[in-house]
Amino acid sequence: MKGSLIIVGFFIAGIIVGVSHWLPETSGLSNISYITLCALMFFVGISVGHNTTVLKSIRKLDPRYMLLPLMTITGTLAGCAVAALALPHRSLTDCLAVGSGFGYYSLSSIFITQYRGPELGTVALLANILREIITLLGAPLLVKYFGRLAPISVGGATTMDTTLPIITQCSGNNFIIVSIFHGFIVDFSVPFLVTFFCSL
């Protein structure tokens, strides 16, 4: 939670700099942020390749739980496709790109700003921060009404780090491996799905 607040703090600091026009020129900015994005993806790749505990833990996982990431991805995209019907000024792919963040707000909003501009990027940032907040606050209720897999699915890409503690608390320790596996797969799908929907 503290980490999220710092990230939002940097975003707000940027908005203040942007609104007040302290920078004489912002046209070179998208180049700088593209290079920074490339560096970020390289490091994200390193952390994925370096993380062999996930690969080891998969062997102990009930194969039926391996379907959960698929449920999360199709469910979210279906929900966003329905949501797009009520947003006539947004295209279907815009809405699907926002949904494809799965709570990974930093990466998804950065990608979407690169490809679709800061307006949709801001929507993606807010929508995906909200998804993480819903998971953190709603996990007990989700377990009660929709079973122990529901908070993992809502947690999306965050279930191997930021929302893992609350999920193990609400769904139980038996679901740690499911949660980590789910987070790993959904997390990995974010850059692919977001760029895919932005390129359509």
Next chain:
Amino acid sequence: MLKIVAIMFCGIAVGYLLRNYLLRFVPKAITVLIWLLLFFLGIEAGANPRVIGGLKELGLEAVWLSLMGVAGSVLLAWALWRYIQARKGGKS
């Protein structure tokens, strides 16, 4: 776009090759790069009158998309949970 995915795969290969070494700086580097990028994103959003003028509408759109995405994933996760429970005969 393909370039970014290619860069990530290079990172995965490097990370896998270095799997026996502790790479403590990697999470820190990711955090700092995310801070930087969100700062830039804020500048772009702040300098764009359409974003600042429409912040309320953009916020409502975000709430709507987020809730619908959550609802869709909850329903399918519930379906999978009930399927697994039925197969197990009620044992959790």
